[in-house]
Amino acid sequence: MDRFSSRRLDNIKRNQEVLQELGAVAQAEAIHRSSHPVKAANGAEDARAAKRRRVEKPRAPAAPTRTSARIASAPVRPSYDEDDSAAGAVAGTKTQRAKAPRKGGTPAAGAHDEDRQSPGPQGSELLADIDALRASWSSWTPSAPPPSRDETGVLHFASHPDFTPNKTPAEVLREGAFGGSYFRPLYSKKLRTTVSGDHAELPADWTAGLDAGRYLAAREYDADANKFKVACGQSM
Numbered sequence: 030m031d032r033f034s035s036r037r038l039d040n041i042k043r044n045q046e047v048l049q050e051l052g053a054v055a056q057a058e059a060i061h062r063s064s065h066p067v068k069a070a071n072g073a074e075d076a077r078a079a080k081r082r083r084v085e086k087p088r089a090p091a092a093p094t095r096t097s098a099r100i101a102s103a104p105v106r107p108s109y110d111e112d113d114s115a116a117g118a119v120a121g122t123k124t125q126r127a128k129a130p131r132k133g134g135t136p137a138a139g140a141h142d143e144d145r146q147s148p149g150p151q152g153s154e155l156l157a158d159i160d161a162l163r164a165s166w167s168s169w170t171p172s173a174p175p176p177s178r179d180e181t182g183v184l185h186f187a188s189h190p191d192f193t194p195n196k197t198p199a200e201v202l203r204e205g206a207f208g209g210s211y212f213r214p215l216y217s218k219k220l221r222t223t224v225s226g227d228h229a230e231l232p233a234d235w236t237a238g239l240d241a242g243r244y245l246a247a248r249e250y251d252a253d254a255n256k257f258k259v260a261c262g263q264s265m
Contacts, residue, residue: 033191040189053165060158064219159220167230199235207261208250209243 048054176184182195196204202211214225228236228245236245243254252260 036189036191047169051165051169053162056158056162056165060162060220063158064221159222162220166227198231202231202235202244203239204256205244205251205254208252209245209247209254210250212241212245213248214246 173186173188176186178184183193184195184197186192212228214223216223225246228241239245243251247254250260252258255261
């Protein structure tokens with residue numbers, strides 16, 4: 030166990046040094062600073078907020094979670110869209126806000142969409158950071174030797190002896206991982222932009238002859254693209 034912990038700490042240290050050399054840490058910090066502007070402290074507002082928290086009424090008890098056997102046994106289609114999963118949790122709050130606009134103003138249609146797409150007050154700086162970040166995703170050269178494969182199909186890595194998968198990334202992609210939707214375009218709330226086309230950064234031999242629209246960047250999960258013709262039971 031001590032030997033495993035020692036190797037794990039060595040790998041963490043080595044990965045951190047690689048990130049520092051690539052400048053990824055500095056870029057991530059710059060993006061974090063530009064997307065989280067520092068707000069001036071206001072003692073009076075902090076005091077009022079603390080008072081409101083102290084007198085806040087207890088929440089109502091949660092609704093019972095028991096369901097019928099028919100509903101419980103019904104298959105649930107997995108969702109791979111973080112926006113869809115978050116929408117249900119905040120639907121009630123957004124409805125109340127729409128019905129009760131602030132004094133002296135009217136809510137604009139599609140305000141949520143505009144907020145998602147707007148680059149914000151520091152948009153030009155953020156976009157410059159994003160361009161640099163995109164370039165860093167593929168601006169590295171592999172230094173470790175490729176893994177070896179034994180007669181049972183298990184892969185062995187010299188730097189990670191405890192990591193023993195039986196599938197290569199190329200094999201996983203060609204067997205329809207995540208219904209062909211793993212590299213689909215996704216909107217990043219952190220970067221405030223849609224990330225797409227990143228499968229083009231993969232080694233060419235991994236995707237040679239592969240239909241990218243079906244096996245890499247499908248907009249919807251396609252169980253038929255999966256080797257076993259089933260939907261994955263977990264999300265990304």
